[in-house]
Amino acid sequence: MIRYLSAGESHGPQLTVIVEGFPSRMHISKAEIDEQLRRRQQGYGRGRRMQIETDTVEITSGVRFGQTMGTPITMLVGNRDFKNWQEKMSVWDEAPDNLKQVTRPRPGHADLAGAIKYDHEDIRNVLERASARNTATMVAAGALARQLLEQFGIQVAGHVVEIGGEQVREVPHDLTTLRQQAEQSVVRVADKTTEAAMIEKIDEAKERGDTVGGVFEIVIEGCPVGLGSFAHPDRKLDGRLASAMMSIQAIKGVEIGLGFEAARRFGSKVHDAIEYNGSSYVRPSNGAGGLEGGVTNGQPVVLRVAMKPISTLYKPLHSVDMLTKESELAAVERSDYCAVPAASVVGENVAAWVIADAFLEKFGGDSMEQIRDNFHAYQERVAKR
Numbered sequence: 507m508i509r510y511l512s513a514g515e516s517h518g519p520q521l522t523v524i525v526e527g528f529p530s531r532m533h534i535s536k537a538e539i540d541e542q543l544r545r546r547q548q549g550y551g552r553g554r555r556m557q558i559e560t561d562t563v564e565i566t567s568g569v570r571f572g573q574t575m576g577t578p579i580t581m582l583v584g585n586r587d588f589k590n591w592q593e594k595m596s597v598w599d600e601a602p603d604n605l606k607q608v609t610r611p612r613p614g615h616a617d618l619a620g621a622i623k624y625d626h627e628d629i630r631n632v633l634e635r636a637s638a639r640n641t642a643t644m645v646a647a648g649a650l651a652r653q654l655l656e657q658f659g660i661q662v663a664g665h666v667v668e669i670g671g672e673q674v675r676e677v678p679h680d681l682t683t684l685r686q687q688a689e690q691s692v693v694r695v696a697d698k699t700t701e702a703a704m705i706e707k708i709d710e711a712k713e714r715g716d717t718v719g720g721v722f723e724i725v726i727e728g729c730p731v732g733l734g735s736f737a738h739p740d741r742k743l744d745g746r747l748a749s750a751m752m753s754i755q756a757i758k759g760v761e762i763g764l765g766f767e768a769a770r771r772f773g774s775k776v777h778d779a780i781e782y783n784g785s786s787y788v789r790p791s792n793g794a795g796g797l798e799g800g801v802t803n804g805q806p807v808v809l810r811v812a813m814k815p816i817s818t819l820y821k822p823l824h825s826v827d828m829l830t831k832e833s834e835l836a837a838v839e840r841s842d843y844c845a846v847p848a849a850s851v852v853g854e855n856v857a858a859w860v861i862a863d864a865f866l867e868k869f870g871g872d873s874m875e876q877i878r879d880n881f882h883a884y885q886e887r888v889a890k891r
């Protein structure tokens with residue numbers, strides 16, 4: 507239904523996103539896209555690069571007088587750091603004589619497999635695109651999706667629930683409060699009592715020349731019943747959400763609802779009973795995380811996503827120089843110590859993209875008016891069930 511293509515190296519001139527399939531006559535707020543990009547840049551544990559960049563989008567196609575035209579939307583995000591990399595990342599000139607190639611792959615990064623796969627001597631040709639800098643394009647695309655969803659009352663929130671083994675104890679159930687509290691925290695945690703311990707873990711990682719990972723949770727409220735489908739594996743919304751989350755840099759696991767905990771309990775302690783309140787079906791619990799059979803059931807969609815520690819270590823692990831085959835320490839690139847808070851913002855926007863895709867699949871029309879008609883007609887049918 508909707509698709510996007512992104513391009514750009516971490517230290518190249520810019521990142522580019524082309525989004526295709528959005529309806530016409532949708533009001534677009536550049537300020538809201540920029541706000542998502544700004545949020546992604548925050549978080550305790552980031553490295554010095556974020557002091558160089560101030561990400562904003564320039565929209566160069568698909569939007570006229572603040573409204574979509576139904577044509578491909580191009581968004582550009584510049585890399586301010588490019589001015590320091592012009593020679594090393596030049597598109598046309600010869601490689602400078604003093605170019606230092608990266609030849610010692612970092613364990614955990616795409617370096618080794620990427621260099622072998624693409625026959626590169628200089629690992630920079632791999633790491634520039636494998637870099638989490640590209641998550642800015644995921645956020646830009648997702649921020650458009652989010653604006654579409656908000657017009658239909660669908661809200662997305664994300665918050666950090668664990669860093670380096672330090673877990674939140676209690677978080678608010680109300681989405682607005684959850685959001686506000688996470689927004690106020692430098693580690694995007696909605697439980698103030700665990701913030702200090704998480705910060706301490708990040709400080710410890712920094713002192714040791716190490717890195718630390720964690721877990722974030724995404725909650726999507728207001729999804730109508732029936733997004734996704736049980737009818738064919740590739741239409742299952744849980745699979746599509748998990749696939750999109752696993753495609754974010756450094757993500758190693760995704761749980762939906764109770765997730766792995768469901769495997770430890772009896773069925774009666776996992777599934778959510780069905781009740782009727784006189785006008786609609788209600789569920790006293792949400793172990794399913796809003797998805798049954800790959801279809802939204804009207805409950806909040808809840809995902810938990812695990813991020814590994816970033817693979818660039820200032821105190822590097824052993825590696826091998828790919829030119830000499832000698833045992834060496836892995837290369838050190840400037841990097842972050844912990845990017846879990848930033849990843850939670852990426853996760854929100856990536857989830858918004860997947861939900862918007864499923865939403866347009868169900869209610870799709872070429873213009874916003876057509877989508878609204880389809881959505882309201884469906885709501886009337888649902889009310890009769």
Ligand code: EPS
Nearest residue numbers: 553555556636637638639839840841842
């Ligand atoms: C990254 C390394 C660091 C991070 C970068 C991801 O970049 P640099 O090497 O320029 O210091 O800051 O993240 C971003 C640039 C960003 O926008 O999130 C990596 O190797 O993945």
